[in-house]
Amino acid sequence: MSREAILAAVKAAGVVGAGGAGFPTHTKLAASADAIIANGAECEPLLQVDRELLSHYLDEVLVGLEVARETVGAERAYLAVKAKYEALITQLRTAVASRPWLQIAPLPDIYPIGDEQRLVYEVLGRIVPARGIPIQVGAVVLNVETLYNIAGAYVGQPVINTYITVNGAVAEPGTWAVPVGTTIQDVIKWASPVLEPSELAVIEGGPMMGRLVEDLSQPVTKTTKGLIILPQFHTVVTRLRSEAAALRRAFSVCSQCTMCTDLCPRHLLGHPLWPHRIMRSLAGSTASDPEAIAGALLCSECGVCDSYACFMGLSPRQVNQALKQQLSTHAKPQFVNLDEVREGFAASQIPSQRLTYRQDLVRWVKDAPFMGTLPEPDRVLIRLDQHVGMTAHCVLELGQEVSPGTLVGNLPDGELGALVHSSIHGVVCGIEDEVVIIERGGRDG
Ligand code: SF4
Numbered sequence: 001m002s003r004e005a006i007l008a009a010v011k012a013a014g015v016v017g018a019g020g021a022g023f024p025t026h027t028k029l030a031a032s033a034d035a036i037i038a039n040g041a042e043c044e045p046l047l048q049v050d051r052e053l054l055s056h057y058l059d060e061v062l063v064g065l066e067v068a069r070e071t072v073g074a075e076r077a078y079l080a081v082k083a084k085y086e087a088l089i090t091q092l093r094t095a096v097a098s099r100p101w102l103q104i105a106p107l108p109d110i111y112p113i114g115d116e117q118r119l120v121y122e123v124l125g126r127i128v129p130a131r132g133i134p135i136q137v138g139a140v141v142l143n144v145e146t147l148y149n150i151a152g153a154y155v156g157q158p159v160i161n162t163y164i165t166v167n168g169a170v171a172e173p174g175t176w177a178v179p180v181g182t183t184i185q186d187v188i189k190w191a192s193p194v195l196e197p198s199e200l201a202v203i204e205g206g207p208m209m210g211r212l213v214e215d216l217s218q219p220v221t222k223t224t225k226g227l228i229i230l231p232q233f234h235t236v237v238t239r240l241r242s243e244a245a246a247l248r249r250a251f252s253v254c255s256q257c258t259m260c261t262d263l264c265p266r267h268l269l270g271h272p273l274w275p276h277r278i279m280r281s282l283a284g285s286t287a288s289d290p291e292a293i294a295g296a297l298l299c300s301e302c303g304v305c306d307s308y309a310c311f312m313g314l315s316p317r318q319v320n321q322a323l324k325q326q327l328s329t330h331a332k333p334q335f336v337n338l339d340e341v342r343e344g345f346a347a348s349q350i351p352s353q354r355l356t357y358r359q360d361l362v363r364w365v366k367d368a369p370f371m372g373t374l375p376e377p378d379r380v381l382i383r384l385d386q387h388v389g390m391t392a393h394c395v396l397e398l399g400q401e402v403s404p405g406t407l408v409g410n411l412p413d414g415e416l417g418a419l420v421h422s423s424i425h426g427v428v429c430g431i432e433d434e435v436v437i438i439e440r441g442g443r444d445g
Pocket residue numbers: 253254255256257258259260261275276279309310311312313314315316
C-alpha cells in the first residue's frame with residue numbers, strides 16, 4: 001500500500017490517539033521522523049490495557065508499528081515497556097529477533113514515564129522543546145492501542161471498540177474490549193463492584209490524571225482507558241472533588257517549600273515551569289512574575305505536585321488548569337529549546353510503588369487480565385467529538401439501520417478531526433448536537 005493509501009485508510013477508520021486527548025492519527029503519521037516509539041508505559045496505577053494488548057495481540061500491534069514506521073520513514077522503532085514486566089519482555093524479545101528495525105526500550109517503574117516528553121528523553125535522550133511536540137526532535141510516539149487500531153485500519157476495519165481496564169473496588173477486575181458508546185454503568189457491572197451505588201465513585205482514566213464521573217449514563221469513547229471504582233471518601237476521590245476549595249485555599253496557605261517544583265517532571269526536564277513561583281505570584285498579583293505565570297502552559301497535568309509533592313494539600317495543577325484557559329486564548333506558542341535536564345533530575349524521579357502507597361491505592365491494585373469483548377449493549381451513545389479538532393457531522397437519519405463499522409460522523413475535506421462509526425447492529429433512535437443514539441436490533445441484530 002502506498003503512503004497516501006495508508007494515510008487515507010487510517011483516516012477512514014477514524015483512528016485517534018487512544019492514550020490521550022484523541023489527536024487524529026492520520027495527521028500524526030503525515031510527518032517525517034527518524035524514530036518511532038510504541039508507548040506501552042501505562043504509568044497510571046491500576047490500568048493494564050497496554051500490557052494486555054501486547055500480551056494478547058502482539059502481532060497486530062507490531063503490524064501497526066511497522067506500518068506507522070514506514071509511513072513516517074523512520075529507520076528505528078522502539079517498544080517502550082516497563083522493565084519489571086519480565087514475562088512480557090521475554091515474549092517481546094522473540095518478536096524483536098526477526099525484526100532488525102525494532103528494539104525493546106525497557107523503562108524504569110517511575111511516574112509519569114508514559115508522558116510523551118518524558119518518554120522521548122528516556123528512550124532517545126532527546127529533549128522536546130517546552131510547549132513543543134516529539135516530532136520537533138524527529139520522533140513520533142504512538143500508544144499501543146493506537147498501533148493496534150492502525151493494524152485494523154490497514155485491513156479496512158474502523159475503530160469500533162475501545163480497550164478498558166475496570167479496577168479498584170470490584171470483585172472481578174479485568175480488561176475488556178468495549179463497543180464505543182457503551183454507557184459507563186453498562187461497563188462497570190461486568191467487574192461486579194463491591195460497593196453499593198451510593199457508596200462508590202467512578203474515575204474515568206487513571207487515579208492521577210483521570211476525572212470523576214458525575215453521570216454513569218455517559219458513554220465510553222475511543223480514548224477511555226480505565227474506569228476506576230473507589231469508595232466515595234477515598235483520598236483520590238476527595239482530591240478530585242475538591243478543586244474549587246483547593247483553588248480558594250491555594251494562595252493563602254502555600255508555604256513556598258518548593259517541593260512541587262523540585263519534583264515536577266516537566267521542570268526536571270528543563271522546561272521553564274516553576275509551580276511554587278506560580279503559587280507565590282498569584283498570592284499577590286498575576287503581573288508580579290509573568291515568566292512563572294506563562295509556565296502554566298507547560299504543565300502536563302500529571303498530578304505529581306498535588307498528589308505527591310505538596311504536604312499542604314494544595315494543587316498547583318488545578319491552578320495551572322485555570323491559568324491555561326485564560327492564557328491560551330492570548331498566548332501564541334513559543335517553543336523553548338532545551339539542551340539538558342536540570343540538576344537533580346535523576347534523584348527526583350518518583351517510584352510508582354511509592355506513589356501508589358501515598359495515594360492509598362495499595363489495597364485496590366489488582367491484576368486485571370484481558371477478559372474478551374463485551375457483548376453489544378442495548379444502546380450506544382456515539383459521540384461525534386471523541387477527538388481533537390472539529391466535531392464530526394452526523395450522516396445518518398432517524399430510523400436508519402446500521403451495523404458495526406457503518407459511518408456515523410464525517411468531516412469536510414481538509415478539517416482536523418476523525419470519522420466515527422457505529423459499534424453495534426441497530427437503529428438510529430436519536431440524533432443530538434454531539435451524540436448519535438443507536439438501539440440494538442435491526443436487520444442483523
Ligand atoms: S509544595 Fe505546596 S506548599 Fe510547597 S510550594 Fe508547592 S504548593 Fe506551596
